[in-house]
Amino acid sequence: MLGLSRRELLLGSAAAGAAFATGGLAARAANSPDHTLTISPYEHGLLPGTITRDMMSFAPDDPPPVLRMRRGEKALIDVQNTLDEASVVHWHGLRIANAMDGVPYLTQHPIEAGQSFRYAFTPPDAGTFWYHPHCNTLEQMGRGLTGVLIVDEDEDPGFDLDVPLNIRDFRLGGDGQFIEMFKARNAARGGTYGTVSTVNWQIGPVYEVPAGGLVRLRLALTDVTRVGTFGVEGGVSQVIALDSNPLPGPMSAGNILLSPGQRADVALRVPDDDGEEVTLFLRRPNGDKALARFKATGASANRQLADLKPLPANPVPKPDLRNAEVIDFVFGWSPEGDAPQASICGSLGYTFWSINRKAWPGDVPGPLDPLARMKLGKSYILRLRNESPNAHPIHLHGVSFQLLRSNKRKLPPLVTDTALLLEEETMEVALVADNPGDWAFHCHVIEHQKTGLAGFLRIES
Incomplete structure (x- = not known):
């Protein structure tokens, strides 16, 4: 244990x-x-x-x-x-x-x-x-x-225990050794999945947690490929933050959609009886997979979720939507003829993907042009269009943005750093260009990133 x-x-x-x-x-x-x-x-x-x-x-x-x-x-x-x-x-x-x-x-x-x-x-x-x-x-x-x-946070919200969960797969053969990290045909589609699911580098770990206590489960999906739905069963639980930002109101922890790079904070009220368990599942069509268990120990602390202090909002500036400039980005396959360049940071040897019909050449000294230039302090709406049948978690470095709308689903007004674009989805997000510099902008399915679906945005005064 x-x-x-x-x-x-x-x-x-x-x-x-x-x-x-x-x-x-x-x-x-x-x-x-x-x-x-x-x-x-x-x-x-x-x-x-x-x-x-x-x-x-x-x-x-x-x-x-x-x-x-x-x-x-x-x-x-x-x-x-x-x-x-x-x-x-x-x-x-x-x-x-x-x-x-x-x-x-x-x-x-x-x-x-x-x-x-x-x-x-x-x-x-x-x-x-x-x-x-x-x-x-x-x-x-x-x-x-x-x-x-x-x-x-500046003030302790009042949890009895804080449990980080580094969730990821490894690509191993039956002998426990690494097999090829990717297959080209998969990199050109949804990506190559791992074969062994782990939490904190363990298969099915069991954590002892205080019976009747309040536990903060910090789910961090650090996988290179997997887009999945995760669920917490047992006790009473609710999601209180996504991608480091508190939610305006709690949501169910039964089905949490996460893509590579995303995080979810779950407030768990542990069952009262010693030995009773709570389970973190990966939801799968062929049957849910238990990833980790949390075992109640000791006499009940008789805590309630209402005992917790609300998480304070992070100081992310609110965009001025009425005066925001719209910038379009298209995520899709690479035009023919683009090829990756040799780099000290490696190449997969293929170019399958692009942003605005331009494939990222790889991590090279440049000079390279930004996908867009933004003025420091100005508000922008980024229109993100996925023209492929594969999901793309689009991550922007250095700046947080607010989800606005989608042509396929209703979006909550979440503040995040990663927007999961579903098949052929167009999504609009808004931000204030408040952090100067050249900021990487890429898909966090790493095979997609390393085969062209990357670039950078420049924020300048």
Whole structure:
């Protein structure tokens, strides 16, 4: 059984360790980091009775890692790359300075083998985020390089336990070893699914939770491909935030549609009886799959969901819809003739996808043109049209946006960083261009991203 406390879920700040400044060592103890991440090869037992080789980890002593920060407080994160290939770290969903966003060549040079880099930023928003490489992305994420990042609210909402859930598949054969990361015919369609479903790198973990208590389940879908519906059964539960932003009102936790990169915060009131269980399921047409269980322990705490303080809204500016400029984007197959360029950050060797008929050439120094230019402080409506029969979770770095409308379904007015476009769906979202820089804009099905469905938006004064 796995019992997790709020503090045990923190990846410790390595104040006693060596600090790495941007591009080199920093000797002063006063300049030591809040967190240290070591990108390294790793071996781990994913399937029973086997050790999976050639994995990768951000924290070899505690995989998969969880970083915890506080809203409005500056954090220093030192990253050392001990792989024999380049990498970077992107902080998914955080609205931080462009230079800290972790996209090769667009915001920084790749962290090459043996090098280190210091990320320094102040998270403006509270909620559930995550982080991952943006270089050799399919291989590195596919082998395990993902971590959950939690930014605490200014005031504790009152949970008894906080449980981050890093949800992802691995592509393994029956011997527990990696098989090919993708198949070209799948990359040209919906993507290549994993074969082994895990939560926090475990198959069907069981977590001990306080009977009658209030638990915050932080679902982070860090998979490279899967678009799925997840559900919590047992106890009383409700979704209180999506993609780091509190909902205007709670929604059912029975069917939560998530795509790669998205997150959901679930408030769970644990059953009163010792030994009673709550289950997190992946909904499937051929039968739901249990991903994790939460076992009530001890005497009932007799808590109620009404005991929780409402989550405060994040300070995301509201767009001026009456004066917003509309920009159109079309997501579809790549025109013939486009080919990926060789890059230190790898290529899948194919170009299947494009934005506005232009395929991303890969992570190369450029110069490259933005898909659109936006003026700092101005409001925009982005009209996102999916002309393909495949789903595309479209993620924008550095800026949050509000869902407005769809030609296929009614959308709640959610604030998010990822819009899931369904088959042949056209969706409009609105934002304020409040964060200057070149911001990556791409599908988070990584095979789609790495075969052309990517670009960037420029916000300039």
